[in-house]
Amino acid sequence: MQQAESYKSVETRIQAAIEVLRKRDVVNIAATAREFNLPEQRLRARWNGRLAKSDLPGPNKRLTEAQELAVCMYLDRLDAIGAQARMKMVTSFVGEHWTQRFLDRHPEYYVVKANTMDIDRKLAHDPPPTPPTTPPPPDAPEVPLTIRSLKRQFHSVYNEVCHLEGMTPSLKRRLKTALNGGLVQAHAGAEAAAEIKATQEAEAQANQAHEKHWSVRAGLTNAETVLEHRRRRFAARLAATPANNPAGNRLRNAAIKPACKDQQTMVKSASALLRFVSRNAFGENEPEPEPQPTTLMSKLANTIPRRPAIFEPTRPTLRHPTGRVLIDEDEAPAALVAVFHECPTENHLAVYSDGSRLEDGHCGFGAVARTSATMQDWCRTSGYVGDNKEAYDAELFGIAAGLEMASRSAHVRSRLRQQTPPEHAWHRGNGYYRTFARPKPICDNSDGSPNIVIT
DNA sequence: ACATATATTGCCGGGTCGAC
DNA sequence: GTCGACCCGGCAATATATGT
Secondary structure, three states, X not given: OOOOOOHHHHHHHHHHHHHHHHHOOOOOHHHXXXXXXXXXXXXXXXXXXXXXXXXXXXXXXXXXXXXXXXXXXXXXXXXXXXXXXXHHHHHOOOOOOHHHXXXXXXXXXXXXXXXXXXXXXXXXXXXXXXXXXXXXXXXXXXXXXXXXXXXXXXXHHHHHHHOOOOOOHHHHHHHHHHHHHHHHHHHHHHHHHHHHHHHHHHXXXXXXXXXXXXXXXXXXXXXXXXXXXXXXXXXXXXXXXXXXXXXXXXXXXXXXXXXOXXXXXXXXXXXXXXXXXXXXXXXXXXXXXXXXOOOHHHHHHHHOOOOOOOOEEOOOOOOOOOOOXXXXXXXXXXXXXXXXXOOOOOOEEEEEEEXXXXXXXXXXXXXXXXXXXXXXXXXXXXXXXXXXXXXXXXXXXXXXXXXXXXXXXXXXXXXXXXOOXXXXXXXXOXXXXXXXXXXXXXXXXXXXXXXXXXX
């Protein structure tokens, strides 16, 4: 019984036959197939460019060729700016085993072990929980709270012990030395405790003043913060004002007035109040800032749970953007957009943003946008969002600030006017937002609406 | 490691065209 | 008319990627 020839050996003869055909002036495939004992149709198909099974790219690929190219370009770009992609970034989007198989297909990419994160930086992101205060055990001896009571008890003990039978002068001296030493130590400890308490109080006062200063300089995005400042000031001034003082009566009348009807009014009135305080109470003489509208930033601040935000614009110094936002006005596939974004056209708006939490606990962000695709014309913004936010929030603030900044650019508005206005485009667009820490799809793009790729 | 999905190859039968 | 080269449609086999 004749055994079926292996696919590999036939493939070897096909390669040899094709080599022979290439060298001949007159191509006769049927004759060559007979010569090499090959199926004529198969040799003809291979001669016309059909791939062998072993050379197939694979029929069931998760990403298209363009999408996989976009991944490669993204990795190259990260490498070019000195950043590193993490396995989890890719697996969360594509699949558990896809990344490893991607690395097998592309030996130019490989995994290296990252350096250990500095402990201070880690703690800045994840502050350790406050250790629970353990109450003293119920059978613990009662400790005298003051130096005076301690001294009294020492004298009482010494007098009682001195009258005991068999007490020697030597033992009396040693006992007195021990008791006096204990008193000295207790006194020193009490002084140190008082000093620590005074220092903590001074720091708390300084922080409170710093927080006020931020609010005054920044303009405000959240009414709750302003109202809290306002309540504190009213309470302090009312307490310091005599009951029959006309100014005190005016303050009391103001305090019992109903609250502002809507948040925008509250922001305006509170901002006006703080400007007044800035000029009169703190002796500052700053020019009046532009009235702060209810912006995307303030809306964003209100959507993020936890304490209210304090937003302080800063002078941006970012030169090399580390993230990007792409708004595609065309109804192109996301894959094409992802490949395309490296060179946005006049119909695209690219916003590069980044947010981070600093070691001192404060969160900040930066964003730049190219107002013209053809000219090197950039606008930029940055700011702090207070110490009550996470790095993730700062990323979002960076994106929002970048989009808002771009929407105010006359150049951007004019060149995108024929398309969808940007403030509408990014509200109805689809997108993914990334950070190194938390890549997450925020909606699918099955309805064919424009894409926002935020990476 | 195994099961599944799927695009492509490999093969077969049949048809067309040109040279002899 | 015969023969060889080439082409086409349909079906089974298969290699690869992916999911479990």
